[in-house]
């Protein structure tokens with residue numbers, strides 16, 4: 001068990017991240033390291049994440065719409081900027097405490113997304129189920145993180161995972177955003193009869209009769225006089241009265257000659273057009289570790305480059321599904337600052353926590369470039385032209401003075 005020594009901030013005033021941090025003795029604002037308009041409600045904090053969350057205490061509880069974390073995977077590697085050799089027991093203990101603390105920060109419809117690979121996927125799922133309860137597990141996303149083949153191993157590992165848990169699965173389901181409909185889906189909507197309501201596609205007018213009421217069994221008479229019975233084991237989707245009013249309104253289609261089996265018209269303007277995110281995220285859609293490194297190289301120097309950055313497109317998809325402009329995003333393992341950069345470009349507020357000194361070297365440099373209108377990553381996708389900013393704070397837990 002880790003010992004949490006910090007004194008939590010408590011406040012009854014309306015939430016302001018900057019005010020909470022400025023009002024605490026545990027945090028020091030480092031003006032020289034702030035980015036752009038540092039009074040925006042976004043901040044990056046140099047410190048150990050559990051100690052930082054403990055100091056923030058009630059001030060951050062229930063405020064965060066989306067937590068994304070990319071913790072060390074415990075894969076026995078040593079990277080340029082951090083060590084990934086904790087050993088299983090220590091790693092499990094650390095992740096359990098952090099997942100618990102991070103859950104507390106979530107709003108009632110908020111969600112936590114966590115990157116991981118095969119080494120600890122099963123254990124992380126168990127921790128997530130314990131902390132969030134199994135009914136609030138949302139999905140295991142498989143991310144195709146590399147396109148090249150690794151021939152020296154028995155299998156070439158070409159994917160990682162992202163686990164998603166919600167504070168409350170029902171609330172998350174109601175508030176999460178759909179992905180944009182593909183051109184293929186949009187092309188199904190046409191307007192062959194020049195309907196003034198615009199493009200439509202036809203969908204079935206009958207349903208399985210398992211939960212039907214008596215009013216859904218009748219002979220449907222088309223305007224041409226042709227009589228239609230529902231197919232065996234099925235009934236009409238509407239009662240007779242409702243179906244007749246839909247026919248009068250021109251919302252039922254009987255084929256080009258008016259004699260075909262009736263179908264309903266589903267209008268593009270009324271359709272909740274968008275697709276539920278699938279659990280398979282391909283490299284061509286959301287980038288790879290290599291594409292993320294190449295992007296970083298265009299912002300930082302070769303010496304600065306980070307070993308394990310995530311591509312901006314991957315984080316964009318998460319933030320798109322799980323949040324809206326103005327929401328607060330939290331990344332407690334900020335690394336090279338990908339989540340903060342993407343949040344900035346997508347108009348979200350953010351809190352980033354990182355214990356390594358690269359928060360001052362990499363993240364600040366990167367976020368200043370973003371503020372100045374950096375054009376890589378998701379910039380062309382969101383029309384990013386620069387602006388925004390964040391304040392920089394040191395927490396008293398920080399390991400290295402910056």
Ligand SMILES: C[S@@+](CC[C@H](N)C(=O)[O-])C[C@H]1O[C@@H](n2cnc3c(N)ncnc32)[C@H](O)[C@@H]1O
Pocket residue numbers: 047048049050070071072081082306308309310311332333334335336337338339353354355356
């Ligand atoms: C895999 S990297 C994150 C990479 C990031 N997603 C990106 O795109 O650049 C993990 C980061 O977490 C940091 N870290 C590890 N343990 C931490 C802790 N307890 N508190 C704060 N930062 C921590 C490491 O220093 C490292 O920079």
